[in-house]
Amino acid sequence: MKKINLSKLIIIALIIIIAAMSAIFISAKNFKSSRNPSAMTQTINDGTSFVDRVLVAPIHFVQDKANELSNLMDTYQQNQSLKTQLAKSKDDDNKLSGLESENKELKKALKLQETLTDYQTVAANVITREPSSWNDTLVIDSGSKDGLTTGMIVMANGGVVGRVTQVNKNSSKVALLSSSKGIDNKIPVRIESDGSPIYGILSSYDSQQQAYVVKNIDSEGKFKNGDSVFTSGLGTNSGSQGGTPSGLLIGKVIGEKQDSDGLGKMVYIKPETNLYDIRFVFVVKSKIDGQ
Incomplete structure (x- = not known):
């Protein structure tokens, strides 16, 4: 080429x-x-x-x-x-x-x-509430330095939510009434009916009904749904000062049924408080006129 x-x-x-x-x-x-x-x-x-x-x-x-x-x-x-x-x-x-x-x-x-002007109270914040025991316990930022003792009633959002069960210097543990483990220190209550007051014992929480269970109700007692339920102040509890104060709102009646022993009634009480969302509480120490 x-x-x-x-x-x-x-x-x-x-x-x-x-x-x-x-x-x-x-x-x-x-x-x-x-x-x-x-x-x-x-x-x-x-x-x-x-x-x-x-x-x-x-x-x-x-x-x-x-x-x-x-x-x-x-x-x-x-x-x-x-x-x-x-x-x-x-x-x-x-x-x-x-x-x-x-x-x-x-x-x-x-x-x-x-x-709560008739009561000595201590305001506290909820500082711990574990997801695994959400309905059972919580921890508040007040303790023995604030005069708290075990057995004291705890209130939040308008109603009773539990009792103090453990007290440290700067914090306390509260057992909630919604606990699936039952209520150790059962609370004596009073149902305000149209007639005479009806007394019973708040002894447990029914998660299906989302209601407290009151037992030892007189089978002859007359009440209706919507009646308010308060602490009665009757009886004493170990560790509390003077027992449970009376007149603290717990909730309202939403139903009833015959007790398992057939001797009385079981009454379901809707909590006055939103038990799921508790951030601030008042611990009731005693009635002012009882000092």
Whole structure:
């Protein structure tokens, strides 16, 4: 095979370039004039346009793709920014909801405190409530330094919720009335009916009924759903000072059935308190007039 002569290639390339430049010059000149271009000029123009399209098309393609990529990145960044704003908004909403809930409970606590003017009380915060024993116990931030002793009644959200069962210097453990383990120190109660008061013992919690169970009710006692139930103040409990104070609201009657021994009634009491959400409590020490 014959070797390609480099000088010939250079000469051919120069001729093509000169011809192309001449064609472009002629095309531009005719375009400026008002005369119709000749057939040869039209051919040159068409050829020049074709070459221009061939050379420029890839550049336009690359530019378009670059613009698309830039727009895509802008959209991605905007989406990420919106996601961040949405997450922050949800977090703010959750905090606001928590503050509103806490505010409502504080108002209930203040209202409860107003009803306990006849009692010595200690206000406390719930500092521990384990998920595994949520319905059984909780820990508050008051203890022996605040005058607390075991057996004292604990109230929250308008009603009795449990008893103090363990006292440390700065904290105390509270056994809830909703405990599935039963109530060690059972609470004597009084049902306020239209007739004479009816007495019984709050002895357990029925998780299916979501209600306290009061036993030892006189089978002849007359009461109805909606009657209020209070602590009676009768009897004493180990570790308490003067037994259980009387007149503390527990809940309302929602039903009854015959006791298993057939000698009395079992009464179901709906708790006055939302037992699931307890943040602030009052520990009732004693009646003021009993000091």
